[in-house]
Amino acid sequence: MPRSPAYGIASSILAVLILAGYSTGPGSAGELPLRTGCSSVVAQRANIEAQVVLDVHAVNCRGPNRMPLTQDLAVGVVAHAAWQSLQLPVDAVHVTVAASGAPPDESPSILTSDELADRFGPGPSGVVWPVSERSDERIWVLLPLAYFAAGVAMLLVVRRLQRAGVVVVLLRR
Missing domain, CATH: 4.10.860 (DNA Excision Repair, Uvrb; Chain A)
Structure with a gap:
């Protein structure tokens, strides 16, 4: 037939x-590469101990003049863009920034939701719901x-x- x-x-x-x-792996974070000037930004919600965090990894961040950003400035730019793009609230944002081809710093910059709200205004409202474990x-x-x-x-x-x-x-x- x-x-x-x-x-x-x-x-x-x-x-x-x-x-x-x-x-099920992490993927690109939508418009974050365009909003931050980084060549790659990957964001993923995760449980770390008793907190729900947004774990953000950025590579090769550049300013409007296409010059590389310093580590502190890049962390601020990436944290601001991630905080403003959240749809669900989190307890903290962990930001790791690496230069193109260079290994990232050993530890991410940790910004709590209170710090982010003070610096960048209110994020998403609501209750922080824990992220389910991969096995579930x-x-x-x-x-x-x-x-x-x-x-x-x-x-x-x-x-x-x-x-x-x-x-x-x-x-x-």
Whole structure:
């Protein structure tokens, strides 16, 4: 029985969804590289002891004149951008800045939420919710499986409707 192009498209979409669900490592922090002038900024919420922190790693930070920023100035710029971009509150922000090709400092600069609020204004409001541990993140495995199951179910329904002679018309505005 010949396969329709819908099977190929659906299987490609499902493969992308499954692969996207398994990427659990830190990723780029959206607009932070543009807002800070750094070539790379990676931010990740994490539990450290009893606190929820935003762990930010930046590389090769430059000012508006494209000159490299000093360590202290780069930490301030990255902390300000991270604090203003938060959607959920955190107890602290840990900032590590490295020059291009150089190893980062041994310890990150730690700025508490009170210090950040005093320097840069209020951050996001609400309760600080702890980040779940990696071992408890079953949702990121189950979500792609749910997408896969929904896609297969939709294909089966469409196939049965085609066999029954039902014509589906989609109208677009």
